[in-house]
Amino acid sequence: MNLKTNYKLPFTSKNNNQIVFQSPWHSQLFAITVQLSERGNFTWKEFVEYFGKSLNKARIIKQNLDGNDDYFNSWLLALEEIIISKEIGNSKILSIIKDDWINAYLSTPHGDPVKIKQRSI
Amino acid sequence: MNSKEHNHSHDDHDHDHDHAHSHLPSDPELRVKAIETLLLSKGLIDSATLDELIDTYENNIGPQNGAKVVAKAWVDNDYKKRLLEDATSAIRELSYQGRQGENMVVVENTPEIHNVVVCTLCSCYPWPVLGIPPTWYKSDEYRSRTVREPRKVLSEFGLNLDPNVQIKVWDSTAELRYLVLPMRPIGSEDMSEDELAKLVTRNSMIGTGIPEIVK
Numbered sequence: 001m002n003l004k005t006n007y008k009l010p011f012t013s014k015n016n017n018q019i020v021f022q023s024p025w026h027s028q029l030f031a032i033t034v035q036l037s038e039r040g041n042f043t044w045k046e047f048v049e050y051f052g053k054s055l056n057k058a059r060i061i062k063q064n065l066d067g068n069d070d071y072f073n074s075w076l077l078a079l080e081e082i083i084i085s086k087e088i089g090n091s092k093i094l095s096i097i098k099d100d101w102i103n104a105y106l107s108t109p110h111g112d113p114v115k116i117k118q119r120s121i
Numbered sequence: 122m123n124s125k126e127h128n129h130s131h132d133d134h135d136h137d138h139d140h141a142h143s144h145l146p147s148d149p150e151l152r153v154k155a156i157e158t159l160l161l162s163k164g165l166i167d168s169a170t171l172d173e174l175i176d177t178y179e180n181n182i183g184p185q186n187g188a189k190v191v192a193k194a195w196v197d198n199d200y201k202k203r204l205l206e207d208a209t210s211a212i213r214e215l216s217y218q219g220r221q222g223e224n225m226v227v228v229e230n231t232p233e234i235h236n237v238v239v240c241t242l243c244s245c246y247p248w249p250v251l252g253i254p255p256t257w258y259k260s261d262e263y264r265s266r267t268v269r270e271p272r273k274v275l276s277e278f279g280l281n282l283d284p285n286v287q288i289k290v291w292d293s294t295a296e297l298r299y300l301v302l303p304m305r306p307i308g309s310e311d312m313s314e315d316e317l318a319k320l321v322t323r324n325s326m327i328g329t330g331i332p333e334i335v336k
Contacts, residue, residue, distance in 0.1 A: 020178055020179045020183075020252065020253045021175075021179065021253070022256065025146075025149060025153045027175045027178075027179070028153050028157065028171065028175070029153050029156075030174075030175070030178070031170075031171040031172075031174040031175050032153070032156060032157055032160065032166060032171065034174055034220070035166045035167075035170050035171060035174060036160065036166060038220075039165060039166070041165065044221070044295055045295040045296065048242065048243055048245065048294075048295040051242075051243045052242040052243050055242075055243060059261070063261070064260075064261045064262055065260065065261045066256070066260050066261075067244075067254075067255075067256040067257055067258065067260035067263075068259075069149075071244070071256075071259045071260075072149070073149055076149055076152055076153060079156060080152065080156065083156065083159075088159075088163070088165065089156075089159045089160075089163075093159060094152070094155045094156065094159060095155075097154075097155040097158050097159055098152060098154070098155040100158075101146075101151050101154050101155060101158075102145065102151060105142065105143045105144070105145045105146065106142050106143075106145065107142060108142060108143045109141060109142065109143070110141055110142060110143055110144070111143075112143070114143050116158065118162075
């Protein structure tokens with residue numbers, strides 16, 4: 001990794017106040033992972049192993065990952081991989097549901113609640 | 122912009138022409154929604170618990186917990202001894218326990234030694250006493266450079282240590298999490314435990330800062 005000597009770390013305030021999650025999807029992803037682990041689907045140690053690998057993969061494409069979207073993109077990939085590996089779901093069904101959401105957003109008038117149809121999974 | 126609403130009469134409908142439909146979330150947002158939908162439908166998660174988890178870490182659990190541990194150790198030598206010998210149990214005495222705090226180790230700063238905590242693998246962090254880690258703790262810059270050049274990284278936090286002070290870097294893991302016990306600041310002798318807790322910042326318990334009395 002290249003050392004950028006003039007790089008300023010994204011240091012925030014020194015007091016205890018901070019925005020815990022920068023985006024709603026970060027907090028949602030965090031809570032889903034914690035709950036799924038605590039209900040016995042995988043241990044936290046197992047998740048951390050997937051997460052570490054996923055961060056390393058991301059580093060092949062981009063050096064110096066930030067602790068924000070980069071970090072949670074890797075977290076997301078790790079959760080997808082552990083879900084597939086534990087056979088909780090597979091990539092095909094995740095892709096189908098994602099498409100359902102895309103179609104729902106594109107067909108729902110602005111301002112209306114976006115819902116997807118129930119699908120037998 | 123075309124004032125007409127969507128025309129659904131053609132198949133290759135181009136959605137760039139109008140924003141009458143809902144704003145399409147980003148790819149990661151959609152993937153999170155897909156996971157959530159799948160797990161909810163399988164009954165593996167529930168929405169109320171998700172909301173409760175987010176609320177807990179956004180509002181209730183944070184560095185203020187660790188600050189109370191540190192302040193107690195400053196005023197109660199017996200507690201400090203227990204904290205350094207068996208941090209998990211001593212922290213549990215203040216009802217801080219559980220998730221990502223199962224195996225805690227407290228490392229004490231002295232005039233000769235300054236401790237700093239990092240997680241080189243990802244972002245392992247003692248949630249019960251510090252909450253969710255700040256963005257910089259999760260960045261590659263902090264995670265890699267703290268091991269290689271801790272003194273320089275600390276100086277970028279505004280912490281310029283005496284060259285004679287030894288810096289010890291502790292690598293937190295999923296199984297073992299570190300908390301720094303900073304030195305009690307000079308001039309705080311007459312302060313109560315509650316007043317002392319207010320001096321203890323998150324960074325001082327990671328080792329990237331020290332408690333200071335604001336005049």
